[in-house]
Amino acid sequence: TFISVATTLVLNTHLQIPTDQQGTISGQLVFVTEITQILLFAVVGVMADRIGRSQLLAIGMLVMGLSYVFYPFAESVSELTIYRILYAIGLGTATGMLATVTTDYPQEESRGKFVAFGGVFNGLGVIAVVAILGGLPEFLVQAGYDEVKASLYTHYTTFGCCVFSALVAWFGLKKGVPVKHEKQLPLSRLASSGLRAAKNPRIALAYAAAFVARGDLVILGTFSILWGATAAIDQGIDPSEAVSKGRMIFVIATSAALAWI
Numbered sequence: 001t002f003i004s005v006a007t008t009l010v011l012n013t014h015l016q017i018p019t020d021q022q023g024t025i026s027g028q029l030v031f032v033t034e035i036t037q038i039l040l041f042a043v044v045g046v047m048a049d050r051i052g053r054s055q056l057l058a059i060g061m062l063v064m065g066l067s068y069v070f071y072p073f074a075e076s077v078s079e080l081t082i083y084r085i086l087y088a089i090g091l092g093t094a095t096g097m098l099a100t101v102t103t104d105y106p107q108e109e110s111r112g113k114f115v116a117f118g119g120v121f122n123g124l125g126v127i128a129v130v131a132i133l134g135g136l137p138e139f140l141v142q143a144g145y146d147e148v149k150a151s152l153y154t155h156y157t158t159f160g161c162c163v164f165s166a167l168v169a170w171f172g173l174k175k176g177v178p179v180k181h182e183k184q185l186p187l188s189r190l191a192s193s194g195l196r197a198a199k200n201p202r203i204a205l206a207y208a209a210a211f212v213a214r215g216d217l218v219i220l221g222t223f224s225i226l227w228g229a230t231a232a233i234d235q236g237i238d239p240s241e242a243v244s245k246g247r248m249i250f251v252i253a254t255s256a257a258l259a260w261i
Contacts, residue, residue, distance in 0.1 A: 001129040002158050003033075003087060004225045004250070005243055006071050009137060009151045010080065012229070012239035014072050019230045023223065025077055029084045030222050034214075036088035037095075042194065044096040053097050053104065054173035058166040060093030065162025068155045072148075101173065116261060123258035127251055133158055134225075134247035137240035150240050224249045 007026055011017045017025060048056055067087035074080035106114035133154060140150035198204045228246025233239060 001126045001221065002068070002133055003091075004221045005130065005134045005247065006068060006155060006158070007222075008226050008229045008243050008246065009154070009239065010072055010074060012233060012242070013147045013151045015074065015077070015080070017077075019233055022226060022230060026222055026226055028077075029081060030218055032081055032084055033088040033091070034218065036085050037092035040089060040092040041096055044093050045100075045194065048097060048100055049177055052176050053101050054169050054175055056093055057097035057101065057173065058170035060090045060095075060097060061162045061166035061169060062090070063087075064090030064094060065159040065166070066090070068158045068162065072151050072155050097169075119261040120258065123254060123261055126254050127258070129161075130225075130247045130251050130254070133161075135244050138244040141238065141240045147238060147240055220253055221250065224253065 007029060008022075011022050011025065012019075044056060064087055067083050067090055070083045070086070071080070074083055102115055102118045103111065136154045136157060137147075137150040140153055141147060145153065198207060225243070225246045228249045229239070229242040230246075232242035232245045237245070
């Protein structure tokens, strides 16, 4: 969730990219992120069935946190793209394991409620990240820090949140895999099992729904905050305050989604 705030901050505060170029650059960064995740998800799924969910979830959160540390130090869009790929690796690993853990833990009769319950807290987390971390740069500027330091400290704080989440996943979730070692399938069969599962109409529907929903989330998460911040900057508002104003559009949209969940 924070990546949309981070990108808006870096483009305006650190790289000082003209606002009429930011939409194109943001779109390119999102494209790289999605391609990386598409290539990664299948590998992560197979690894999860071999080495365990908690380890991968923790590693994914840590890698994502490291990308936030590097992000504001990018000196060009090309360098920013490299850090975005690192972010995508961490995000893809963590996101894949979050969905897997959510379906692993509950019993069958309570799975729907558990997934919805997790979705509610995920939605609350999204709102908290955008509301708190998205407003942190403006708070720091008002406390006397300049725009660059305010952005840096916000990124460092987000890194701390990722490290905390990684520790919770590493020590709080059960180690290992849900099946015994002698029951594990060959890697080739694990890799192709997702495609074979699409023969089930319900799973095929889930794949199609994810295809539509993912695009919607990308557009909402990336361009709503950027649009709000750009509109504020064009009115002469400093980047930190502009991000704070732009994030409210995303908060409102996410709140509506939270109610629907």
